[in-house]
Each structure stands twice: as structure tokens, then as C-alpha cells.
Amino acid sequence: MSDALIRPTIDDIARASGVSKGTVSRVINGHSTVAERTRARVQEVIARLEYTPDPAARNLSWRTGQTLGLSLDRDDPMLSPYQVLFRRALEAHTAPLGVQLLDLRADLTRMARLPSAVLIMHAVEGDPRLSFLQQAGVPAVLIGHHPASFWVAPDDEGGAHLATMQLLEAGHRQLAYLGSGPSQVAQDRQRGFERAARTVGADTQLLAADFTVLGGYRAVRRAWEAGVRFTGLFAQSDESAIGAVAALEDLGLNIPGDVSVVGFDGLPELPLPYALTTVSQDIPRIASTALTLVGEAISGGIPRGEFIPVQLISGATVAPAPGGSS
Amino acid sequence: MSDALIRPTIDDIARASGVSKGTVSRVINGHSTVAERTRARVQEVIARLEYTPDPAARNLSWRTGQTLGLSLDRDDPMLSPYQVLFRRALEAHTAPLGVQLLDLRADLTRMARLPSAVLIMHAVEGDPRLSFLQQAGVPAVLIGHHPASFWVAPDDEGGAHLATMQLLEAGHRQLAYLGSGPSQVAQDRQRGFERAARTVGADTQLLAADFTVLGGYRAVRRAWEAGVRFTGLFAQSDESAIGAVAALEDLGLNIPGDVSVVGFDGLPELPLPYALTTVSQDIPRIASTALTLVGEAISGGIPRGEFIPVQLISGATVAPAPGGSS
DNA sequence: AATGGTCTTGTAACCGATTACAAAAACTCG
DNA sequence: CGAGTTTTTGTAATCGGTTACAAGACCATT
Missing domain, CATH: 3.40.50.2300 (Response regulator)
Structure with missing residues (x-):
């Protein structure tokens, strides 16, 4: 219970954990060094109060919004329902964070502005999009199994x-x-x-x-x-x-x-x-994992990938074989 | 030329027109009364400097973000390309304004939070969604010809x-x-x-x-x-x-x-x-017209509708009839 | 114990708007 | 012409964060 009628602010966290706004901000962004004991205490309070930073305020401070590019393999508007669902799952996470989703053309070299990071669907071996992003210094995460990159894929x-x-x-x-x-x-x-x-x-x-x-x-x-x-x-x-x-x-x-x-x-x-x-x-999980990886990619972590398990759903379209043996 | 490397702020406008931030803000939002001469001067400067308020800053002040609900007629994930394109066109306009798009279920009565306004696709005569929104006090705009409402539709x-x-x-x-x-x-x-x-x-x-x-x-x-x-x-x-x-x-x-x-x-x-x-x-135009109407609906204008003209595109799939007469 | 160097933390200014309040300017009228 | 009103405008606090800078805590040396 204790449903907060109004979301907690960074000041609430600071007060509740007995430190200053500045310190809380440092904990959140992991910028300067914060003593381990303090960090743990602040993190605990953040978790307990279910605090999430206000995206508007962050954008205001950063003087620029965060964007996440989405690169499909074709410019085709006949988007598959799978892609629509994926995009929607992504949006559900990014919108509250104030991160804007950008639909990129298949040809990345003509991006108007560089996004903070890019999600690439259906990348293939030696995909030109990868090398381009790498030399442009834009972190990328692939949807689909791929060596030597950040990736997430269903099994x-x-x-x-x-x-x-x-x-x-x-x-x-x-x-x-x-x-x-x-x-x-x-x-x-x-x-x-x-x-x-x-x-x-x-x-x-x-x-x-x-x-x-x-x-x-x-x-x-x-x-x-x-x-x-x-x-x-x-x-x-x-x-x-x-x-x-x-x-x-x-x-x-x-x-x-x-x-x-x-x-x-x-x-x-x-x-x-x-x-x-x-x-x-599990599309929602693929999407959220992708975002976690985006975070790691941005903060310069080492590339890794993850398979998301799938699950069989029994419907009504499978029946025993006609001349069923055994 | 004179490409502003950085977008002008409300302070720039205030300085350039010799008034204070407060007055500029009042001009923008038309809240309190501002002398006609002053208003005109400020408007002129705003237009000349191509100023647009920073959405992040506004959201911060307003303590709440603006949201626009999108209600399709079915919850079906097999979204048609038309709908995908429409949503994309809408997003292109709303994102820079800091307005968040919400995908609503066909059953509006179970909306988690009330959006600032709702766009309804494929409304029919006596659509239950309309009466619900009306009594909830949420402005609505229909995509599709309809009497006695705000609407926009292709011809x-x-x-x-x-x-x-x-x-x-x-x-x-x-x-x-x-x-x-x-x-x-x-x-x-x-x-x-x-x-x-x-x-x-x-x-x-x-x-x-x-x-x-x-x-x-x-x-x-x-x-x-x-x-x-x-x-x-x-x-x-x-x-x-x-x-x-x-x-x-x-x-x-x-x-x-x-x-x-x-x-x-x-x-x-x-x-x-x-x-x-x-x-x-003209999907982009339908989308932007819809947004204009949303604005009118929010500020309590009188309902009106608009047909957006269509255009024939000649391709290669029409040839003279076999036994062509005439 | 005094000195100096790290670590860690607090302070305060700032991002770009809105808005309550007060001050100034412009009218009205006797 | 001065007092009283009504407009119109400026001032300053505020929204929720970030961050440069300074101050404080802590440690090891000499």
C-alpha cells in the first residue's frame, strides 16, 4: 500500500536517506565516486520509494533529449505485427524515460541526427550498418543472434x-x-x-x-x-x-x-x-533486455548476448496423426 | 541564413522585444491580459526568431505531461500498414511537442489514466466510445466522416x-x-x-x-x-x-x-x-489536421470537420480494355 | 601533532519555462 | 490636479533534476 499520490522527487530521496540532492544524483548516474555505504543506502531508499527520475527535468538539465534509433531491414511500410508489437513494448519502457524512438531508414548513412543508440533488427554477417555505426561512435544492440556485439534474441x-x-x-x-x-x-x-x-x-x-x-x-x-x-x-x-x-x-x-x-x-x-x-x-522481455543492453553499450561495457526462452502454447490446431502409430 | 546554432529561449525573446520573461510567457499562453501593442511586438519577435517553447521545460512547470490517446476499433495486433503510417505521422508531430502517444484498448472504459485528448479511428454512428469520452470530459477527434463532432477524413x-x-x-x-x-x-x-x-x-x-x-x-x-x-x-x-x-x-x-x-x-x-x-x-496532412482539431477541441472550440483531398497516382496496372470501344 | 593528499559530500547556480504577487503605469473622476 | 481604480508589467520563487566548485572527512607521513 502507501500509494504515493505524487511521485517522489530527488529531494524526497535525499531527505529519506540523509544525504544531499547532489549525492543522490551521483548515485543515480554513477558519475563521481560515492562511498559504497552511502551508495547502498541511497539505492535502498530509491528502491523502497519506487523512485524514477523525471524525464522532463533530466532533459532540461542535459539540454538535449535522448533518442533511440530503430533500424529494420527494409523501409517497407507493411510492418509485420511482430515488429509492431516489439516497437510497442519498447515504447512502453522508453516513453516514461523520456527517450524518443526514431524510425530509421534501412540506409543509416543518411540519418538526420545521430541517435544516442541504435537497435538493429535482422543484422546479417558483415552488415554494413554495423560498421557504419561503429565508426560513427553510436552504440548498437542487435535483435538476433550475432557474435561480437551486444545482442538479444529469442531461442x-x-x-x-x-x-x-x-x-x-x-x-x-x-x-x-x-x-x-x-x-x-x-x-x-x-x-x-x-x-x-x-x-x-x-x-x-x-x-x-x-x-x-x-x-x-x-x-x-x-x-x-x-x-x-x-x-x-x-x-x-x-x-x-x-x-x-x-x-x-x-x-x-x-x-x-x-x-x-x-x-x-x-x-x-x-x-x-x-x-x-x-x-x-516473450516480446516484452526481449524489448526490456534490449534496453538493458543499450545501457551497457552506452556506458562502454563489454559486448554480450542473451537468448530469451520461448514457450509452447497449445492451441487447437494439432491433433493425432490420421494413421497414428505408437 | 542566420542559422541559430542553439534554439532561442524565452529569455532571448524577452531581451529582443524589451519585455520580461513573464510577459513573453503570457503572450505565448494568452493567459493574463497583455497590451495589444506589446503582444504584437512580442509575436513579431517570436516569429522572426522562429522560437518554439522547450517542451521539457513546459512539462516541468506544468507538473504533468500531455498525452494523446489513440483508439483503434480493434485490439488486433495485425495493424494495417495504413495505421502504422498514420501513427508514425502523428508521432512526427507530437514527439517534438513532448506529447506522448498512448495506445488505447478498444474498450475505453478501462483506461488507466485519462489522456489529455483522444483520437478515434473508425467511429460508427452512436459509438459507445464517444459518449464515454464526453461524460469523462475528454476531448475527442474522429478520423472518419461524422456529424456533430470534430473529425477529419480523406475524401x-x-x-x-x-x-x-x-x-x-x-x-x-x-x-x-x-x-x-x-x-x-x-x-x-x-x-x-x-x-x-x-x-x-x-x-x-x-x-x-x-x-x-x-x-x-x-x-x-x-x-x-x-x-x-x-x-x-x-x-x-x-x-x-x-x-x-x-x-x-x-x-x-x-x-x-x-x-x-x-x-x-x-x-x-x-x-x-x-x-x-x-x-x-495525404496521411501526413490528415495527421496534422487531426492535431489541429485536437487543439481546438481542448480549447473548447465548436465542432467542425474537414475532408482531406486525395490524389490519383498512375501506375502500371491499368491498360486499355481488351475489346476497347470508343 | 601538524602537513598534505585523497575521498566523499554539500552548496549553489543553472537548464527553460510558468505563475503568484507586487510594483508601476495608465486611466477615471470629482 | 490628486486620489482611487484598473491595466499592464516586472520580480522572484518554483518545477526536478545536473554539475562545477568548495568544504569537510579521513588517511598516511614525517
Whole structure:
């Protein structure tokens, strides 16, 4: 209880911990040296009173606002729901801090102003954006597995393995992976799929597709009409799963009676009549971890990365295989 | 020239116009009375020095930040690119003003904190959100044509008319409208389509569909396979146009050789191999007009609305009709 | 114990606005 | 023309932080 009707200020903290504003400020920003005992005491009070510095006041003092750039891999406005959710999660953290989110064009060399830091999605090996930022002296954090940088990523391969195991456990032995492609994410997920399938020597098909609904629809429909058959389908994204489901329905098949489907991402409120079995990513946690790393990157920490665990969500799109063995 | 390396402050204005900070502040906020001569002089200096108050400093004084709520009609995360672009345009204006954008759930009654104002998309006649906001005393502005409120909307009917005329001028007489549905927008655009078609007594088909890519794909494919024929198609959104194009291609048809297609929205960088002929909405202007109206609503002006003109963008998806007459 | 050098902390000015209050200027009127 | 009002304007405190600078505490030396 003790719900503060008004948020505590730095003065409250100073008073409550018996030091001056200046010292509290130093503790917060870790600038000058503060005695360990004092620091601990102040930190404790800050935590107890749930104090957060007022962004307006900080910006005023700093004479400049903080900005965080967001660099997607394309300038395409057809932002995926995943990206929208990610951006929203990010915003939920940055807005109260007074940090402004900047949508950057894929071509970073034409940034109007340098942001305080940049978040890069879908960086690839030797991505030109990385070297550019490095020589511009702008800290960067990658969303996606990458060596020698700050990065955070969902456990794509592990998640794909989980999803595929779900199909295998339901007895499916004719599997298909929807989403085969060159992107890092697609490959990691495909690897997880194949690793799981190999454990029981299941039959596997690879259907090339991007992450979109339409891409999933066309790939599945085309493959099926060409005679490709499977009873269990693992789609690399919830969107392509939606497309796949639509295509299978249009082909007169029953979900999950004839074909079981598992997606990836865990998007809420999909436009489907039944719950999709999927692998849920903890987007809020990915976002907050990314921000923690941004902090480390800014204060010159040593690069590190973190995998965020994923979780299988059981829906209604997986059923036992028709001629189910064992 | 005379590019100010540093933005002018209220003190600069005070000095340059020979008055005190207090007076300048009063001029800016129109609070207390200021002599007309003084006001004019200060205004002139403000304009000349291109002064804008520092949002951080204002928030600090006001002891509370300004927030603008955004209410879409669904909680669906599959945000359309249109909505993403709109939000982005809005942000471009609000961020420098220190106004924070809040994504509201469709159910407004459960807002955590009341925003300074709310923007409502897709409000319908007797929308419960409107009455709720009214009794909560929160100013609201609607995106979409609506009587007795502040509103701003693209000229849907006029734009649809323009698009259809384009098809008619190319000689097409067998037309189809993709997107027939209950929403206000869909109906306005359908009306424009029918009005244009009637002028020459063209053949019209109505294909029911939502605004999505997949919706467009399925509706077109299904209709065509059921024997429905047309040489000119007007899609209610660029997204459904993309779906339509994909469907027609999958059916072995040539765009625009066999069927001409016109979209609506004017989204940039569509995932299409050729430029889509479409009706472009001036999203930035809709956003900035909405903000102007928010200002009026807050200061208690009288409700008014504004249509924002649209513009036909000629792409490569309209060709003369096969058996072209005239 | 006095001297000098680190560490740690407090003090006070400042960031760019707003606003209560008081002072000054401009009117009104007898 | 001077007292009393009403405008109009300036002054100074305040919002919640940061930070340069000075002062105080603490330690080891000689």
C-alpha cells in the first residue's frame, strides 16, 4: 500500500536517506565516486520509494533529449505485427524515460541526427550498418543472434525444435517446414525443425516462403496442388501459419483433422476461428533486455548476448496423426 | 541564413522585444491580459526568431505531461500498414511537442489514466466510445466522416470515383468492386464506385472482402473460379489490391493485360513488381489536421470537420480494355 | 601533532519555462 | 490636479533534476 499520490522527487530521496540532492544524483548516474555505504543506502531508499527520475527535468538539465534509433531491414511500410508489437513494448519502457524512438531508414548513412543508440533488427554477417555505426561512435544492440556485439534474441532453434516435437509426439511422420529462406531467423528455425525430425527419421518437406500471410498461403497451396503431402506443418511465423490454414481450408482440408499446424511468435488475437498452437516469444522481455543492453553499450561495457526462452502454447490446431502409430 | 546554432529561449525573446520573461510567457499562453501593442511586438519577435517553447521545460512547470490517446476499433495486433503510417505521422508531430502517444484498448472504459485528448479511428454512428469520452470530459477527434463532432477524413467517395473513372476512361465496362462490407469506409468507397459506373452504365460486380491482403486474394480467386468476370477491378485498399493481383496471377491472368487494377491508400513501397495505380491519401496532412482539431477541441472550440483531398497516382496496372470501344 | 593528499559530500547556480504577487503605469473622476 | 481604480508589467520563487566548485572527512607521513 502507501500509494504515493505524487511521485517522489530527488529531494524526497535525499531527505529519506540523509544525504544531499547532489549525492543522490551521483548515485543515480554513477558519475563521481560515492562511498559504497552511502551508495547502498541511497539505492535502498530509491528502491523502497519506487523512485524514477523525471524525464522532463533530466532533459532540461542535459539540454538535449535522448533518442533511440530503430533500424529494420527494409523501409517497407507493411510492418509485420511482430515488429509492431516489439516497437510497442519498447515504447512502453522508453516513453516514461523520456527517450524518443526514431524510425530509421534501412540506409543509416543518411540519418538526420545521430541517435544516442541504435537497435538493429535482422543484422546479417558483415552488415554494413554495423560498421557504419561503429565508426560513427553510436552504440548498437542487435535483435538476433550475432557474435561480437551486444545482442538479444529469442531461442529460435530451440523453439522450432519444441514445435516440431509437438507434431512428432502427436504421431506425425510426414512433416513440412513452411518458410525456408535465406534469412538468419528462417535458417535457425529450419535447423531446429530438422534436428527434431531427424531424431525419429520423419519425412520432411521444405516449402520456401517469406514471413507473410500471403506468402504462406501461396507456398502451401502451390505445393499441395503439385502433389506434396504432409500431415504436420510447422510454419516459421504465425502469419504464414494463418496463410497456410487458409490455403488448406480452400483445398478442402480440415484443420487439424487432416493437417496439424504449429506456428511461431505467439501473436495475440489472430484472425482465426480457433486457437493456433504456436511457440510464444516473450516480446516484452526481449524489448526490456534490449534496453538493458543499450545501457551497457552506452556506458562502454563489454559486448554480450542473451537468448530469451520461448514457450509452447497449445492451441487447437494439432491433433493425432490420421494413421497414428505408437 | 542566420542559422541559430542553439534554439532561442524565452529569455532571448524577452531581451529582443524589451519585455520580461513573464510577459513573453503570457503572450505565448494568452493567459493574463497583455497590451495589444506589446503582444504584437512580442509575436513579431517570436516569429522572426522562429522560437518554439522547450517542451521539457513546459512539462516541468506544468507538473504533468500531455498525452494523446489513440483508439483503434480493434485490439488486433495485425495493424494495417495504413495505421502504422498514420501513427508514425502523428508521432512526427507530437514527439517534438513532448506529447506522448498512448495506445488505447478498444474498450475505453478501462483506461488507466485519462489522456489529455483522444483520437478515434473508425467511429460508427452512436459509438459507445464517444459518449464515454464526453461524460469523462475528454476531448475527442474522429478520423472518419461524422456529424456533430470534430473529425477529419480523406475524401473516400471522391477518391473511389476518381479511381473508377480511370478504369472507365481506359474503356473498361465490366467492373468489379473489391471490398464490399459494412464499414463506413467500405461503404463510402463503394458509393463512389457505383456513382462513377452508373454514369456510363457499366457492368458492376461487388466482391465482399475485408481490407487485408488475404481477404482480397480469396475473394477474387473464389469469384473468378465461380465464373464472375471483369476487366477492371477497383480494390478498396492497396492491401486487398495486392491480394487481388496475386490471385489473378495465380489464375494465369496478366496484369494489366487481362485485368486492370486500381487500389486505394497510396502506400509506399508495396511488395509488387510494378507500380500500382492507386488513390493516394495525404496521411501526413490528415495527421496534422487531426492535431489541429485536437487543439481546438481542448480549447473548447465548436465542432467542425474537414475532408482531406486525395490524389490519383498512375501506375502500371491499368491498360486499355481488351475489346476497347470508343 | 601538524602537513598534505585523497575521498566523499554539500552548496549553489543553472537548464527553460510558468505563475503568484507586487510594483508601476495608465486611466477615471470629482 | 490628486486620489482611487484598473491595466499592464516586472520580480522572484518554483518545477526536478545536473554539475562545477568548495568544504569537510579521513588517511598516511614525517
